[in-house]
Amino acid sequence: MLRQSIERVIKRNAPKEKAECVVIGAGIVGLAVARELSLKGKEVLVLDSAPTFGTATSSRNSQVIHAGIYYPPNSLKARFCVRGRNLLYQYCSQRGIPHKQIGKLIVATGPSEIPKLNQLFNRGILNGVEGLRMLDASEAIKMEPELHCVKALLSPASGILDSHSLMLSLVGEAETKGTTFSYNTTVIGGHLEGNQMALHVSETKTLANWDGNTPLQPDLILIPKFVVNSSGLSAPALAKRFRGLNTATIPPAYYARGSYFTLSNSNSTRHPSFKHLIYPIPEEGGLGVHVTLDLDGQLKFGPDVEWIHHVPDTTSFLNRFKYSVSAERVLRFYPEIRKYYPNLKDGSLLPGYAGIRPKLSGPGQPASDFVIQGEGIHGVSGLVNLFGIESPGLTSSMAIAEYIAVMLLGG
Numbered sequence: 001m002l003r004q005s006i007e008r009v010i011k012r013n014a015p016k017e018k019a020e021c022v023v024i025g026a027g028i029v030g031l032a033v034a035r036e037l038s039l040k041g042k043e044v045l046v047l048d049s050a051p052t053f054g055t056a057t058s059s060r061n062s063q064v065i066h067a068g069i070y071y072p073p074n075s076l077k078a079r080f081c082v083r084g085r086n087l088l089y090q091y092c093s094q095r096g097i098p099h100k101q102i103g104k105l106i107v108a109t110g111p112s113e114i115p116k117l118n119q120l121f122n123r124g125i126l127n128g129v130e131g132l133r134m135l136d137a138s139e140a141i142k143m144e145p146e147l148h149c150v151k152a153l154l155s156p157a158s159g160i161l162d163s164h165s166l167m168l169s170l171v172g173e174a175e176t177k178g179t180t181f182s183y184n185t186t187v188i189g190g191h192l193e194g195n196q197m198a199l200h201v202s203e204t205k206t207l208a209n210w211d212g213n214t215p216l217q218p219d220l221i222l223i224p225k226f227v228v229n230s231s232g233l234s235a236p237a238l239a240k241r242f243r244g245l246n247t248a249t250i251p252p253a254y255y256a257r258g259s260y261f262t263l264s265n266s267n268s269t270r271h272p273s274f275k276h277l278i279y280p281i282p283e284e285g286g287l288g289v290h291v292t293l294d295l296d297g298q299l300k301f302g303p304d305v306e307w308i309h310h311v312p313d314t315t316s317f318l319n320r321f322k323y324s325v326s327a328e329r330v331l332r333f334y335p336e337i338r339k340y341y342p343n344l345k346d347g348s349l350l351p352g353y354a355g356i357r358p359k360l361s362g363p364g365q366p367a368s369d370f371v372i373q374g375e376g377i378h379g380v381s382g383l384v385n386l387f388g389i390e391s392p393g394l395t396s397s398m399a400i401a402e403y404i405a406v407m408l409l410g411g
């Protein structure tokens, strides 16, 4: 009854417009997809609820180019990470995007962790990661004198990049190929008219005053041929609002905040304590509180895993998550970091920033893979829904884009 009346109101009031490809979300994945589709000659419209691109998870991560070690062989994460890494290094070199292949050490800090390190080594080899090598403690400490470990896995393919420069470059290239960007524009839902998708679009400022309960009125109905839903944290909330989409195909959403602390200035960036990325054995929900470096040598530690419960749809639509870092979380960081960096001085960690992982598995459940659903899964022609694009989503972005273009347009 309610649904019918909503539909009647929509049909009467909101103007309709046609579009060829609509990409929902201008994060790293949406931007890579927009670039790829525009290079294939498609007319692309990118919608983002925020005032500009890359304001959500894509600017709140470790900026690490992952090698592809952790993920189950043949999973999308494993395949896209390895392929995406190669595409990314190539793209960054060609376009002058700041990046550095500094390599990474995953460390066992006690004998009980050695079997896990061996498992990671074997998994990495199965995934096709190049150059992996097991190091004795003495070899590892020669590379990193501040490090404590009993064994280490060296991954020379790992690196860091400036993700903002990468996104800027993707936006520029997509624009050159005719892509239109519409910011402050939120997709609030959709429906099917026969086989035809209809997206309900609203100005973000209209949504900002929404009470979360009354039916939302779209300002515009878009009738696209292709839709790629790369709305990150709000993808599941959005999918639920797409009438006609089989809700059984929508995975449950879980959110896990990851906070970072930076090493204070007294430790000069000109002589950073570490030159490589240093990672402990992964923990549930994340890769463990690790050392990453900015391209200017600033060291930071993180992210930890803090599950967030009861997230209302507006929070994910408008990205109203709490991103400030609680100073008291530092108490968990010192002991974690000192397992591999015993000389870390009291009082040297300062609150940095935080990001939110869009997860498909909750506390105590095994890690899930990326989920990319096309017509074969949900039955809607021309629609690709992306869910759970957590780490290594940045590394994988260009491989995901390649895959989606083939999915929609054929090889």
Ligand SMILES: Cc1cc2nc3c(=O)[nH]c(=O)nc-3n(C[C@H](O)[C@H](O)[C@H](O)COP(=O)(O)OP(=O)(O)OC[C@H]3O[C@@H](n4cnc5c(N)ncnc54)[C@H](O)[C@@H]3O)c2cc1C
Residues within 6 Å of the ligand: 024, 025, 026, 027, 028, 029, 030, 031, 047, 048, 049, 050, 053, 054, 055, 056, 057, 058, 059, 060, 061, 062, 063, 064, 065, 066, 185, 186, 187, 188, 230, 231, 232, 233, 234, 235, 238, 257, 258, 259, 303, 316, 317, 319, 354, 355, 356, 357, 358, 389, 390, 391, 392, 393, 394, 395, 396
């Ligand atoms: C703490 C942390 C550390 C990480 N570290 C790494 C790493 O080192 N290396 C790596 O490879 N990956 C890492 N990742 C993963 C990586 O950051 C993400 O996979 C990637 O940024 C996801 O990009 P996205 O485009 O899917 O999503 P997002 O960047 O979240 O973009 C989604 C966009 O959609 C917009 N949007 C949302 N809802 C709507 C709507 N209804 N209508 C219109 N627009 C909407 C948002 O405004 C946003 O701009 C990390 C993630 C986290 C959380």
Ligand SMILES: *[C@@H]1O[C@H](CO)[C@@H](O)[C@H](O)[C@H]1NC(C)=O
Residues within 6 Å of the ligand: 050, 051, 183, 184, 205
């Ligand atoms: C988007 O909204 C913000 C804040 O409401 C505003 O400052 C900005 O000018 C808008 N940007 C565009 C491109 O409309």
Ligand SMILES: *[C@@H]1O[C@H](CO)[C@@H](O)[C@H](O)[C@H]1NC(C)=O
Residues within 6 Å of the ligand: 024, 187, 188, 189, 190, 191, 199, 200, 228, 229, 231, 234, 235, 236, 237, 238, 239, 240, 241, 242, 245, 384, 385, 386, 387
């Ligand atoms: C993607 O966004 C569209 C727009 O409303 C929505 O209809 C669709 O269900 C969403 N799908 C996912 C996976 O979020």
